[in-house]
Amino acid sequence: MARNPARRAALLDAAIEVLADEGARGLTFRAVDARAAVPTGTASNYFTDRDQLLSQVAERIFVRLTPEAGSVDTAMAPEPSRELVVELMQWMARRLTAQRSCYLGLFELRLEATRRPDLRARLTEVLKSDLDANIRLHLTAHMPGDADTVRLLYFALTGLLMDHLTVPGMHDERALDSIIEMVVRRVVPER
Template sequence: MARNPERRTALLDAAIDVLASEGARGLTFRAVDARAGVPAGTASNYFANRDDLLTQAGSRITARMVPAPEKVDEAMRPEPSRQLVTELMKWLVRRMDDERTGYLAMLELRLEATRRPALQAELTRAVRVQFDENVRFHQDAGLPGDEDTVLMLYLAMTGVLLEHFTLPGVLSVEQLDQIVERVVNTVVPPR
């Protein structure tokens, strides 16, 4: 396997673009090479097979979606409150909107995981780890609510984002903010 980390990252980013635009069925080594603008056969030097490419693309999407620590520190300056949770959820929607390609690619991976047990196991593990980290973050930050609160926020926001990305004409941007506020006010206990 080739060991140029910058090229591997570029190939994974190209794979994410292909997943978002062509779906999992369109993800081939040839398509990744073309999207990355590299010679044919390059991707096959970096990934053992298509399953390896799918799994590593999932890891790369996750890395792209995690906010920089300094941005988190900045977002956490206000006192812990239901209002802060509202602002954090609105920030989440904006970040995912900025990472639209990655979010759509992750949806494609989730669908493909229903047919590929190894991919399903890896995505389940990664999402569970991220969820557990979110619970710890929520509790350590002193935000109102408990693990169930984080679970309900996760499920609600996943639904909002799915609707926003797959049927963008259903909810306006203004409605997104209102929905986030309603979700938080319904799910997060007042202090």
């Protein structure tokens, strides 16, 4: 198996684009090779099978969606308040929509996970860990609300981004930021 980390990352990035554009059924080694503009057969030198490719695509998506070091601390610096939660949720939505292919790829992986138990187990583990980390961060920062507040915000943002990225006219062209503000004001208690 080939070991060039830069080439592997490029292949995984190409796979994310294929997944976002063509869905899980379109994710083939040949499609990845074509998107990465590498010779046919290159992807099969890096991944033993489609399951390994899907698993590593999932890991690459989470790497790309992880905020830069220090950016969360900077975002959390102001005094905890409902207004800060609005700003944080809007910041998160901007980051995720800027990585449109990653987020759409994640939706595709979620669907594929309904048919692949190993992928489902891995996604469940990573998504649950991420949600748990967000809950801990919220509580440790003494933000208004509790763990269920964070869960509700997670559900709202996940659904909102799915609509925003897949059926953008769904919400009467309302700005994403204004919808997020409305959700936070209704879910997060005042201090």
